[in-house]
Amino acid sequence: MFNVAIVGATGVVGSTMVRVLEERGFPVTELRPLASARSAGTTVEYLGKPFTVQELTADSFEGITIALFTAGSERSRAFAHAAVAAGAVVIDNSSAFRMDPDVPLVVPEVNEADLEGHRGIVANPNCVAAPLVVALKPIADAVGIERVIVSSYQAVSGTGALAVAELRAQTAGNLSGTEPAPEVYPHPIAFNVLPHIDVFDGSGYTGEEIKVGNEARRMLHLPDLRVSATCVRVPVIHAHSQAVHIETTEPLSAAQAREILMVAPGVAVVDDPTANAYPLPRDAAGRDEVFVGRIRDDASHPRGLAMWIVSDNLRKGAATNAVQIAESLVMRGWL
Amino acid sequence: MFNVAIVGATGVVGSTMVRVLEERGFPVTELRPLASARSAGTTVEYLGKPFTVQELTADSFEGITIALFTAGSERSRAFAHAAVAAGAVVIDNSSAFRMDPDVPLVVPEVNEADLEGHRGIVANPNCVAAPLVVALKPIADAVGIERVIVSSYQAVSGTGALAVAELRAQTAGNLSGTEPAPEVYPHPIAFNVLPHIDVFDGSGYTGEEIKVGNEARRMLHLPDLRVSATCVRVPVIHAHSQAVHIETTEPLSAAQAREILMVAPGVAVVDDPTANAYPLPRDAAGRDEVFVGRIRDDASHPRGLAMWIVSDNLRKGAATNAVQIAESLVMRGWL
Numbered sequence: 001m002f003n004v005a006i007v008g009a010t011g012v013v014g015s016t017m018v019r020v021l022e023e024r025g026f027p028v029t030e031l032r033p034l035a036s037a038r039s040a041g042t043t044v045e046y047l048g049k050p051f052t053v054q055e056l057t058a059d060s061f062e063g064i065t066i067a068l069f070t071a072g073s074e075r076s077r078a079f080a081h082a083a084v085a086a087g088a089v090v091i092d093n094s095s096a097f098r099m100d101p102d103v104p105l106v107v108p109e110v111n112e113a114d115l116e117g118h119r120g121i122v123a124n125p126n127c128v129a130a131p132l133v134v135a136l137k138p139i140a141d142a143v144g145i146e147r148v149i150v151s152s153y154q155a156v157s158g159t160g161a162l163a164v165a166e167l168r169a170q171t172a173g174n175l176s177g178t179e180p181a182p183e184v185y186p187h188p189i190a191f192n193v194l195p196h197i198d199v200f201d202g203s204g205y206t207g208e209e210i211k212v213g214n215e216a217r218r219m220l221h222l223p224d225l226r227v228s229a230t231c232v233r234v235p236v237i238h239a240h241s242q243a244v245h246i247e248t249t250e251p252l253s254a255a256q257a258r259e260i261l262m263v264a265p266g267v268a269v270v271d272d273p274t275a276n277a278y279p280l281p282r283d284a285a286g287r288d289e290v291f292v293g294r295i296r297d298d299a300s301h302p303r304g305l306a307m308w309i310v311s312d313n314l315r316k317g318a319a320t321n322a323v324q325i326a327e328s329l330v331m332r333g334w335l
Numbered sequence: 336m337f338n339v340a341i342v343g344a345t346g347v348v349g350s351t352m353v354r355v356l357e358e359r360g361f362p363v364t365e366l367r368p369l370a371s372a373r374s375a376g377t378t379v380e381y382l383g384k385p386f387t388v389q390e391l392t393a394d395s396f397e398g399i400t401i402a403l404f405t406a407g408s409e410r411s412r413a414f415a416h417a418a419v420a421a422g423a424v425v426i427d428n429s430s431a432f433r434m435d436p437d438v439p440l441v442v443p444e445v446n447e448a449d450l451e452g453h454r455g456i457v458a459n460p461n462c463v464a465a466p467l468v469v470a471l472k473p474i475a476d477a478v479g480i481e482r483v484i485v486s487s488y489q490a491v492s493g494t495g496a497l498a499v500a501e502l503r504a505q506t507a508g509n510l511s512g513t514e515p516a517p518e519v520y521p522h523p524i525a526f527n528v529l530p531h532i533d534v535f536d537g538s539g540y541t542g543e544e545i546k547v548g549n550e551a552r553r554m555l556h557l558p559d560l561r562v563s564a565t566c567v568r569v570p571v572i573h574a575h576s577q578a579v580h581i582e583t584t585e586p587l588s589a590a591q592a593r594e595i596l597m598v599a600p601g602v603a604v605v606d607d608p609t610a611n612a613y614p615l616p617r618d619a620a621g622r623d624e625v626f627v628g629r630i631r632d633d634a635s636h637p638r639g640l641a642m643w644i645v646s647d648n649l650r651k652g653a654a655t656n657a658v659q660i661a662e663s664l665v666m667r668g669w670l
Binding site: 147148149151153167168171172175186187188191192193194195196200203204205206213226227228230232234235236237241243245254273274276278279280281282293294295296297298299300301304306308 | 482483484486488502503506507510521522523526527528529530531535538539540541548561562563565567569570571572576578580589608609611613614615616617628629630631632633634635636639641643
């Protein structure tokens, strides 16, 4: 049994982490919800019992075995080492340590073995990269993958609770002719799509788009994998979708890819288009699987495959994967 | 001065055609709105005067010079030849004749000369293909294009007025907890994205996705151009967006592509991402331009370019392009 801290316990990912720990029956002795001073004193319910949120400080981690961080990169950088010093293993959902060679970046279905020999911090991947590598790994193992082109359709809950509230309020206002000005996003998100997630760099890509490539290369152990992404925010509450085109090293037909994906860990194939069956964000919301459909031979490349991947950004894209990392650490004796 | 019939005058595209004829000062003597018996007797206003909608029959075209058809493929197949027999030139917005070698498929900025020698019917392209070729043509002319990968974010007005009503009603219902069941689409479109536009064929692609490639190849005069599309309906009212990755024959930097596009006919470059300036569907709605931004070197290919294209599907994707074809026919003396 373990004492588990959740840093950012009152946010959309943090509260999903509490639900996922419950659902999966993770062996928790003490749950210690941590957050900013503003949230301190409120309570988080776990298995029917209230746990009081404490203010996050460097002294918050005494007696903690596992600290799940999901309060942004700045807080991770400021407090993760204190947690490790107090004896905890940190599973960090921010991007702070994801490219640190001393920190494993892990999706257990893909590269669980990378957890071995961790130095106290494990990074949880980006919410687009995590489901992407779950779908790509079995194909990479079978025939190799050389190039990936991703266009994403990302839900607002990836931005946080304020963005969910903004989408709802803006949409209601738009329908009644009293649309409030945007505050969370630089442009209206109601009935709109925004090709802008994270900050732009000099290359014209955004940080989010660059993360998809960097993290996929690290987790797939394919340092030469060529990746280009266009990351787009869409007016969806939960679950990110991705239109993905890949180029394999050896040819693989869509039928073969479908067979491989049907038995791949963490993947649920939903691919009967003539029966209108394909992955949808509203169906994926609240689910832990990576849903894959629209699997077809890419008409534009002899070794090309196209597919459509949908996964709940708060679940496999964040909370579920973090809890799975904790489970792996426990099961393999790597805590 | 010309007598202009609009077949499907009461639909979303037909009524936009009336507005575009007005705005551009097209020399109309008589406007003859045609529609199904259900709409006959209603009126369409043109330059402040009401014109009574008449029921579409084979006898509807006497004295008509130009007939703009936008009432679906079935009605185009049934009535276009009657219009031609009556002496009209048909500009058809359906997919009925787009791949007919006897029928030019034209975006005037791209392949206006293909109109010469038409046999009475001209096809207006698909609402994704039209803006795509406007953006690709100047790049193809400069350095050649070999491959195009498109992921679309398509507005519901492309489906018609009932789909716009469904999105609004479903969204309002969702927000108030009384969401009606979908009728126009096979799944809810409110706060969802649907990777399904048009019907699926045996290849796993949809008709819409196949049209993008076929029509781009025809209009660009690049029969070997390799194209793969994923067409996705998103909860946006007007204007289609596209994340586009292209492979050119000779290298072209993003900076060079931006310079080429800045002077390209029909294109408006909106590409200052650090100032949050990129094309957005809500900004493009009601506009005739093809907006291009997020122009960048494709990190995954040495001769790759990525860009983001947005255009009003009812305008350049339909009505505006049809009226531009009519203008070309008049100006070049090809009526």
